Amino acid sequence: MASFGYLLFRSAFMLAEQIAPRATGRVAFELFCRTPDPDRPTKREADMLRDSAAFMDEARHHHLRTRDGWVVAHDFGPPEGRSAPAVLVVHGWRSRTEHMRTLIEALRHQGFRVIALDLPGHGRSTGRRLNLALAVAAVRAAADWFGPFSAIVGHSFGGAVAVNAVFGSIRGIAPVEAKRLVLVAAPSSMPGLFEDFGRFLGLGTRTQMALAGQVERVAGHPLESFVAADQLRELRIETLAVHAPDDKEVSFESARQFEDAGDHVRLVRVPGRGHRRIIADAAIANQIAEFAVAGF
Secondary structure: OOOHHHHHHHHHHHHHHHHOHHHHHHHHHHHHHEOOOOOOOOHHHHHHHHHOHHHHHOOEEEEEEEOOEEEEEEEEOOOOOOOOOEEEEEOOOOOOHHHHHHHHHHHHHOOOEEEEEEOOOOOOOOOOEOOHHHHHHHHHHHHHHHOOEEEEEEEOHHHHHHHHHHHOOOOOOOOOOEEEEEEEOOOOEHHHHHHHHHHHHOOOHHHHHHHHHHHHHHHOOOHHHOEHHHHHHHHOOEEEEEEOOOOOOOOHHHHHHHHOOOOOEEEEEOOOOOOOHHHHOHHHHHHHHHHHHHOO
C-alpha cells in the first residue's frame, strides 16, 4: 500500500500540472536528476566502503574537470605496472567504483589498465545531480585523459551512458573512441525510463511533455532519439550484453533489443543473478574481461 506521504506528493504534482505544466516539468526533471547524499551512506554502504578501502588504495585518483564540475577517475594499473591498454568502467545510478571491484580485478588480471569513473553526484565526484548529459560529459573527460579505450564496460545506467558516449548523442560533446562495449544489466530506452518515472509521480500528459522538453534542452536532441539499441544498430561496434532474465530493476527486454541490433551484438543470459549480484559474480567478470581482450 502506498504511504500517505507518497500519495500527497503525487497529488501535489497533479494539482501543479493544472496550473503550470512547464514549471512542473522542470521540477520533475530536477527531481529525476537528484542523487543521494554521499555523506549519509546506509550501514550496508558504509560496511562496503570500509571493506573496499585497501582495494581503492591501489589506484591513483585523478580529479577531472568537466563543464559542470569535477569527477574522480580511479586509475588501476595492471598487476606488473607495465604499459597496458585502457578499459573504462562506468557504474550505475546510486552506485560507485567500489561496487565494480570484481569486474575491475578481472580486467586487471587480463593485463588492462582500468580507469573506473565515479559519475557526477556519486562516489568521490562532486555534485548532487546526474543525468545522461552530465554522465557523457564525464566519460568524455576521462577519454581526453586516458583514451582511446580498448573497451568500455557499463553497468545499468552506466551501460546506457557508454553507448551514448560512443555514439556522440549529446550536443557539443565529441564521440568517445572504443573498440568494444560491454553492457551489463543496461537499459535501452531513455524514453521508457522517463515514462516509468512519470507514472511513479502521477504526471499528466502536459507535464510529461514538459519533462521531455527539459531533456531536449539539456541534451540537444529529442528524448525519443535516446534509444541505445537504435544507436548500437548504427555504431556496429562489437558489443557484449550481459543480463539476468530475473532482473527486477531493468527489464530483460532491453537485452533482447540490444541483441536485435545486429550480429555485432551478443547476448549472454545469466539466470539468477538479478540486477546487482551480476557485477559481483567472478565467472561473469572473467567472461567480460576475456571479451575485452579478444572479442567474440
